[in-house]
Every structure is written in C-alpha cells, then in structure tokens.
Amino acid sequence: MKPRALALLHYPVLDRRGDLVASAVTNLDLHDLARNAVTFGWDRFYVVTPIEEQRRLAERIRDHWCRGFGADYNPHRKKALELIEILPDLETAIGDWEKHSGETVVPVLTGASVRGGISCEQCLEMNHRQPLLLLFGTGWGLAPSLYQHGWPALEPIRGKGAYNHLPVRSAAAIIMDRLSGSARCP
Amino acid sequence: MKPRALALLHYPVLDRRGDLVASAVTNLDLHDLARNAVTFGWDRFYVVTPIEEQRRLAERIRDHWCRGFGADYNPHRKKALELIEILPDLETAIGDWEKHSGETVVPVLTGASVRGGISCEQCLEMNHRQPLLLLFGTGWGLAPSLYQHGWPALEPIRGKGAYNHLPVRSAAAIIMDRLSGSARCP
Numbered sequence: 238m239k240p241r242a243l244a245l246l247h248y249p250v251l252d253r254r255g256d257l258v259a260s261a262v263t264n265l266d267l268h269d270l271a272r273n274a275v276t277f278g279w280d281r282f283y284v285v286t287p288i289e290e291q292r293r294l295a296e297r298i299r300d301h302w303c304r305g306f307g308a309d310y311n312p313h314r315k316k317a318l319e320l321i322e323i324l325p326d327l328e329t330a331i332g333d334w335e336k337h338s339g340e341t342v343v344p345v346l347t348g349a350s351v352r353g354g355i356s357c358e359q360c361l362e363m364n365h366r367q368p369l370l371l372l373f374g375t376g377w378g379l380a381p382s383l384y385q386h387g388w389p390a391l392e393p394i395r396g397k398g399a400y401n402h403l404p405v406r407s408a409a410a411i412i413m414d415r416l417s418g419s420a421r422c423p
Numbered sequence: 424m425k426p427r428a429l430a431l432l433h434y435p436v437l438d439r440r441g442d443l444v445a446s447a448v449t450n451l452d453l454h455d456l457a458r459n460a461v462t463f464g465w466d467r468f469y470v471v472t473p474i475e476e477q478r479r480l481a482e483r484i485r486d487h488w489c490r491g492f493g494a495d496y497n498p499h500r501k502k503a504l505e506l507i508e509i510l511p512d513l514e515t516a517i518g519d520w521e522k523h524s525g526e527t528v529v530p531v532l533t534g535a536s537v538r539g540g541i542s543c544e545q546c547l548e549m550n551h552r553q554p555l556l557l558l559f560g561t562g563w564g565l566a567p568s569l570y571q572h573g574w575p576a577l578e579p580i581r582g583k584g585a586y587n588h589l590p591v592r593s594a595a596a597i598i599m600d601r602l603s604g605s606a607r608c609p
Contacts, residue, residue, distance in 0.1 A: 272590055273589065275582075276588070278584060313588045396463045396464060400461050400462050402458055402503070403458055404451075406455055406592055410594075411597055417582065417583065
C-alpha cells in the first residue's frame with residue numbers, strides 16, 4: 238500500500254443554506270481525525286483553511302499538544318497531533334503530499350451526497366498504485382467546484398434509513414476503518 | 424434483529440491515572456453518538472451520569488435541539504437528539520431498556536483494553552436473540568467493576584500499530600458501522 242493522507246477542508250465548503258463559506262476550525266475535529274489517522278497508520282493530516290487567524294488557532298492547538306504542556310501531559314495525543322499540517326489551500330496540500338510521497342496525487346472526494354462513487358475496494362486498489370489523499374469537508378460538505386476536477390469520489394456511508402447527516406468525525410472514522418481491511422462483520 | 428441501544432457512561436470510568444471518576448459531559452459526544460445512532464437505526468441512546476448538574480446540562484443540550492430554537496434551525500439534529508435519555512446510573516438504564524424492549528437485557532462492554540472479547544459476528548448473533556445494550560466509557564474507559572458482572576465485552580478496534588487511543592466518538596461510529604452489516608472492504 239502506498240502512503241495515505243487525509244485533508245479536512247474548511248474552504249470551499251457549503252453551509253446549511255447551500256452557500257459557499259469558510260467554516261470555523263473545530264478543536265475536536267483536529268483531535269479526533271488525528272487520533273483516527275495514527276490508529277490506522279495514515280501518514281499525514283492536512284487541516285486546510287484560507288483564514289490566517291484560523292490557521293493560527295489550529296497551530297496553537299497542535300503546538301500545545303506537541304510542544305507545550307500537553308506534550309508531557311498526554312504523549313499519546315502528541316503522537317496523533319504531530320501528523321497535522323496546517324495549510325491555506327488544497328493546492329498547497331496536494332503539492333506537499335506529492336513532494337512528500339514523490340508521486341502524482343489524485344485526491345479522492347468524500348461526501349454524504351455523492352451519487353455513485355467508487356467503492357472502498359476500488360479506493361484500496363487505487364491506493365496500491367498511488368498515494369492516497371482523501372478529502373473531507375466541514376460544514377455541510379465539500380463545495381460543488383471540487384467535483385469539477387474529475388477526481389474520484391467515495392460512495393457515501395449508508396445507514397439503515399434515509400438519514401445521512403453523520404458528523405465528519407464519524408464519517409472519517411468509519412471510512413478509515415473500512416479502508417484498513419480489518420476483519421469485518423457479515 | 425432485536426432493538427439496539429447504546430449507553431455512554433460518565434461513571435464509573437477511569438481517568439488518565441487509573442483513578443475512578445465521574446467524567447464531564449462533552450457536548451459533541453451527545454451530538455455525534457446520537458447522529459451515529461439514528462444513521463444506523465438504533466433505538467435509544469442513554470447518557471448516564473450520577474451528577475445532577477451534569478444531567479441538567481445534558482438535558483439543556485438535548486432540549487435546545489429537540490424543543491428550543493435548534494428544533495426549527497436544524498430538524499435533522501432534532502431527529503438524532505430525540506434518541507437521548509439522560510439517567511443517573513446504569514441500573515436505571517438497563518431497567519428502562521428492559522421495560523422498553525420487553526425482554527431481559529445483558530449489556531455488552533466496549534473498551535480499548537479488552538483482552539479477547541466477542542467478535543462483531545458474535546455480537547450480531549446475540550442481537551438476533553435479545554435486545555442489545557452497548558456500553559461505552561468516557562474518560563480513560565469503563566471501570567474494572569463493570570467487568571465483574573460476567574457481561575460479554577466486544578473485542579477492541581485494532582489499527583495498524585500499537586496505538587489504541589481512539590476517541591469514544593470514533594470507536595462508537597466504527598462499531599455501529601461494523602454492526603450494521605454494510606458492504607465492506609476486503
């Protein structure tokens with residue numbers, strides 16, 4: 238398997254009215270996705286926001302746990318948050334991931350409203366051939382503009398009924414588990 | 424399949440030093456686990472804490488989204504948080520779930536440090552015969568006293584390495600997905 242990274246985008250994403258917005262960084266998103274990433278052996282976690290103050294906030298959170306008081310208080314958290322890279326836009330994240338992995342990167346989109354989309358198996362097959370960069374949207378999901386690059390999108394998580402409003406924290410945990418190839422239920 | 428419920432215990436749980444504590448209610452635990460529960464068709468979500476002020480806080484959160492401003496603002500959230508029952512102890516939760524389901528309930532424990540434990544398949548088989556009540560611990564996990572009832576425990580989520588510090592929000596999402604019997608990756 239080639240290396241794996243995820244990116245949590247705070248822009249371009251939609252709000253509840255379907256308007257294009259830059260969403261606010263959520264402390265627990267950083268912790269939860271970083272802990273998922275280190276658990277499942279992912280290599281990098283990009284936190285992407287164009288707003289400088291929000292990047293500074295994310296840096297303060299990361300640095301508290303990686304260098305500050307938190308690093309001694311909870312070394313497990315340090316190990317997770319060390320995977321975080323905070324960047325202003327997706328292009329920079331793709332560039333960084335291509336530089337790090339030494340290969341061309343084709344991002345894979347995720348979202349509750351994806352129609353069709355590739356299966357986990359297909360995503361794993363892709364990841365056998367090339368590094369993975371999985372994109373998660375905050376707010377009400379990744380903006381339509383991101384779907385115009387021709388990048389593949391992962392089929393949504395289907396529950397029991399029509400309800401499709403999982404938190405990004407839950408969706409990311411489930412997808413990373415599904416892509417881990419662990420022993421599964423029937 | 425018989426009905427399913429989960430309980431998030433804030434007591435008896437351990438803190439980072441291994442001491443027995445009552446942990447604080449975390450707003451996003453309530454939202455995330457409720458949204459997981461409604462997605463995967465679970466019937467009830469017990470939030471258990473012996474501290475009256477903490478129960479009042481949890482009730483305020485739930486009622487804001489189920490009856491207050493939040494109910495109009497985001498009906499999806501209302502549908503999720505309506506599954507929440509806030510109770511002072513596990514015994515009361517078991518009693519309520521037995522009354523609701525009309526059957527005897529044997530809780531199933533979860534925890535990162537479980538040795539052995541039943542598989543998802545075995546848990547599903549149990550759930551074919553009897554209602555499920557899955558127990559999640561906050562803080563550093565369910566207290567040892569809970570393991571002295573002879574109740575089954577679910578085998579932990581294994582990642583790629585030795586790191587086993589998933590947030591309870593992620594662990595619950597992954598376990599509920601695994602128990603949903605969705606199409607899986609190899």
